[in-house]
Amino acid sequence: QVQLVESGGGLVQPGGSLRLSCAASGFYFASAGMKWYREAPGKERELVASISTGGRTVEYADSLEGRFTISRDDAKEILYLQMNSLKPEDSARYSCYADWPINWWGQGTQVTVSS
Secondary structure, three states: OOEEEEEOOEEEOOOOOEEEEEEEEOOOHHHOOEEEEEEOOOOOOEEEEEEOHHHOOEEEOHHHOOOEEEEEEOOOOEEEEEEOOOOHHHOEEEEEEEOOOOOEEOOOEEEEEOO
């Protein structure tokens, strides 16, 4: 059974950092492109970052201004999102997604940036 389990969210002050993790199981993680999305109340879901198999290609939303870094550990089957210089507008539920042909979502982890 395919599973994606996110962790690492929480409450952080503006300017702080968090590292999100997405633990994968039930499929061959190394063969899947992966993505991080976020969704805030009243806003459309936004693609935050993507990473190809082997980590050869990474892409980010323009709005991030270089503050986030996506990475993967294929041996551990974990996807990461390092988030630095967090802003209140980064508050959202962050979910990982395994690309085609897996096409699977995690349940998400809440990130709240507030003083």
